[in-house]
Amino acid sequence: MKSAVYALSPFILFSWAVLLEIPFAGLLLLVCFCLMTYFGVWAFHEKSKDRAAFVALATGAVLAFYLHRWLLDPVLILLSP
Structure with a gap:
């Protein structure tokens, strides 16, 4: 739990980048969270x-599932033809 809370700090500090719809900011924050x-x-x-890789990928997948509109929709809009 301690490592997940520390890993969420960039999410909280740089959530303004996602709200301003900076391209790939949500995806970059998700990768940062996993690392x-x-x-x-x-x-x-x-x-x-x-085991650490499994925990990082599993928590990253859960976070992406719950926050997919906030994190991944701007990326999908940019990549769509």
Whole structure:
């Protein structure tokens, strides 16, 4: 839980970038969250690298599922022909 809270800090600090609809800001924040969660679980909880990767990807997928309109819709609009 501690590593997830630390990983959410860029989300909170840079949410203005997503609200201003800066391209790929939400996707970049999601990648940043996954990386920070990975290193946090690996360092704070002393788990193996594969377990830390699973936790980072699973929490990133849950976050993307719940916030998909906020994070991924601007990306999909830009990439659509």
